Every structure is written in structure tokens, then in C-alpha cells.
Amino acid sequence: MTREFDDSQTYKIIGAAMAVHRALGCGFLEAVSREAFTIELQERGIPFVREARLAVRYRLPRISPETPDVRRRGAAAQRERRTV
Numbered sequence: 001m002t003r004e005f006d007d008s009q010t011y012k013i014i015g016a017a018m019a020v021h022r023a024l025g026c027g028f029l030e031a032v033s034r035e036a037f038t039i040e041l042q043e044r045g046i047p048f049v050r051e052a053r054l055a056v057r058y059r060l061p062r063i064s065p066e067t068p069d070v071r072r073r074g075a076a077a078q079r080e081r082r083t084v
Helices: 008-024 030-043
Strands: 048-050 070-072
Touching (some): 030 048
16 A cells, blocks of 8 residues: 555545445445445544535546545545546
């Protein structure tokens, strides 16, 4: 794992996601998993913003606004994704 993603908050978020997956498994609608993940993040005291709008970029300056289910608050809140 690269140092860019090697921080304790990232591991806490992944741990929360894994806890939801272990408890629910697969096969539920996205809304159910999103709600469970929200509860798990709240119970663990991990700050987040639900359905924040982000600009999506792909070769052009901007495609359209995107709304992810959950967005982490703080230092690593936004990492740009680029195509190869």
C-alpha cells in the first residue's frame, strides 16, 4: 500500500465497510447498504458528509456533478481520479 493511503482514518473507514458487509452480506439494494454504512460510521465516530456533490473530471474540464453515497470529511476528503 502506498503512503498516500496509509493513514489510520482510511483503515477505520474500510473497517466500518467490512463490518457492514460481514453483517449484511450481499444481495441488498444499495439504499440498505448505504443506510447501514451511515449507522456504522456514526457509531464509530467517523465524520462524514452524506451525498455531497462533487465535480467529475474526465479529459474535459467537467462532465457533470456526481453524488457519492458518503464522503469523508477532513484532510483526505477529495482525491482526484485520473484516467491512464
